[in-house]
Amino acid sequence: MNTIVSVVVxxxxxxxxxxxxxxxxxxxxxxxxxxxxxxxxGEILQLKTKFGIEHTFSVNGIIEVWVYNLGxxxxxxxxxxxxxxxxxxxPPEVLGSTSLLHLEEGQLGYVDVASKGLTGRVLxxxxxxxxxxxxxxxxTNFKYSEWMEVAINL
Amino acid sequence: xxxxxxxxxGISGVIAALFLVVILFSIVAPFMIQERTRQGLxxxxxRERREVDRMQAEESVDALAFLQGNRIRIRxxxxxxxxxxxxxxxxxxxxxxxxxxxxxxxxxxxxxxxxVGEGECFRVQLTTDRGxxxxxxxxxxxxxxxxxxxxxxxxxxxVVLNLAPDIVGSATGPNMxxxxxxxxxxxxxxxxxxxxxxxxxxxPPNGVQPFFVAYALxxxxxxxxxxxxxxxxxxxxxxxxxxxxxxxDLWASKWPDYATVSVPNxxxxxxxxxxxxxxxxxxxxx
Numbered sequence: 001m002n003t004i005v006s007v008v009v010x011x012x013x014x015x016x017x018x019x020x021x022x023x024x025x026x027x028x029x030x031x032x033x034x035x036x037x038x039x040x041x042g043e044i045l046q047l048k049t050k051f052g053i054e055h056t057f058s059v060n061g062i063i064e065v066w067v068y069n070l071g072x073x074x075x076x077x078x079x080x081x082x083x084x085x086x087x088x089x090x091p092p093e094v095l096g097s098t099s100l101l102h103l104e105e106g107q108l109g110y111v112d113v114a115s116k117g118l119t120g121r122v123l124x125x126x127x128x129x130x131x132x133x134x135x136x137x138x139x140t141n142f143k144y145s146e147w148m149e150v151a152i153n154l
Numbered sequence: 155x156x157x158x159x160x161x162x163x164g165i166s167g168v169i170a171a172l173f174l175v176v177i178l179f180s181i182v183a184p185f186m187i188q189e190r191t192r193q194g195l196x197x198x199x200x201r202e203r204r205e206v207d208r209m210q211a212e213e214s215v216d217a218l219a220f221l222q223g224n225r226i227r228i229r230x231x232x233x234x235x236x237x238x239x240x241x242x243x244x245x246x247x248x249x250x251x252x253x254x255x256x257x258x259x260x261x262x263x264x265x266x267x268x269x270v271g272e273g274e275c276f277r278v279q280l281t282t283d284r285g286x287x288x289x290x291x292x293x294x295x296x297x298x299x300x301x302x303x304x305x306x307x308x309x310x311x312x313v314v315l316n317l318a319p320d321i322v323g324s325a326t327g328p329n330m331x332x333x334x335x336x337x338x339x340x341x342x343x344x345x346x347x348x349x350x351x352x353x354x355x356x357x358p359p360n361g362v363q364p365f366f367v368a369y370a371l372x373x374x375x376x377x378x379x380x381x382x383x384x385x386x387x388x389x390x391x392x393x394x395x396x397x398x399x400x401x402x403d404l405w406a407s408k409w410p411d412y413a414t415v416s417v418p419n420x421x422x423x424x425x426x427x428x429x430x431x432x433x434x435x436x437x438x439x440x
Binding site: 006007010011014015017018021022025029032033036040043044047048050051052054055057059064068070072106108 | 165166167169170173174176177180181184185188192195196199200202203206210242244246247249279281283284285287
């Protein structure tokens with residue numbers, strides 16, 4: 001009889017311990033899954049983000065920057081900065097948190113940016129992010145943005 | 155009854171061990187499976203991106219923009235190992251939407267219909283569907299005042315090929331180039347020297363222009379006062395490539411033909427006036 005009791009007790013304890021561990025591991029797993037799924041989505045969408053600055057020209061102090069979306073995802077242009085060669089471009093988080101231009105796959109479009117009174121040879125840097133990663137007024141995902149730069153004469 | 159219980163001694167330990175193994179497996183396995191899946195997805199995305207970049211880099215085009223009847227035409231030859239499609243032509247700030255497919259080795263001419271008035275100048279650029287932006291040789295297309303190109307049939311145009319399209323930095327693109335151009339000199343023109351040996355030396359406009367007409371030759375026969383069948387132009391070019399490239403290719407063209415020279419280097423161009431064609435060139439190593 002004692003043996004039966006001991007078997008039942010040990011089995012119950014093992015089950016209880018197992019269920020507890022399973023619950024904890026499930027919780028950890030779910031939490032880790034949610035976190036890493038976000039990171040994975042960000043990394044994959046960043047790889048799918050590909051664009052080119054096809055053409056730029058300046059008219060009356062406004063630079064028109066034509067962007068060609070070459071990637072496998074729609075993109076949002078989130079910032080354009082004009083700065084003198086040798087200077088430091090501002091990151092997209094500083095430039096704003098709204099979309100300046102939405103481009104579907106294979107689409108061409110343009111954004112206007114003020115030349116800020118700069119003259120001579122300047123650099124135009126454009127930041128874009130995959131549309132699914134973009135949230136209005138939210139810059140957390142800007143780490144997954146891509147940039148491209150061209151030099152133009154003003 | 156007793157013997158049965160005796161036989162089952164130690165079973166609880168085995169069951170517990172089995173449970174533990176199952177528990178440990180159920181803890182570790184999802185993480186491993188998840189990591190494998192994640193890595194697979196990441197690798198797949200990398201592979202796709204590499205393939206797209208490779209296809210884009212494999213595109214190779216020889217393009218030439220020229221005037222025909224004062225309208226701009228563009229001759230495009232696919233010199234790469236894959237089919238390409240020209241989807242847009244830029245003429246200054248104007249877009250022409252095109253759909254010109256070229257198989258390997260194919261040559262096609264694009265009639266833009268763009269009329270070029272006297273003194274007008276058009277920068278030409280082609281876009282392929284894979285996102286290569288090509289500035290044809292001969293761009294910007296100019297029509298000089300007073301007789302147009304007919305008045306300057308032997309204009310030497312210098313095109314710094316690998317400056318275009320002015321991309322100096324990019325997170326992902328292949329065109330990293332910084333560039334300083336110091337001196338360009340047409341040192342001597344051997345034939346008809348009294349009339350043409352004016353040593354048209356100097357820097358190109360603004361020092362960094364990728365395109366400029368270096369020398370325009372007017373009807374040399376008349377200037378020499380005698381019939382001339384061939385005419386030789388000696389060009390010496392110097393430059394300092396920037397950090398993006400070890401050499402700068404320059405094109406000296408007698409429209410619509412051209413030759414190439416690396417920097418620093420010299421070039422002899424021979425023009426055959428009887429046929430009006432560029433017939434030969436000789437590289438003179440410095």
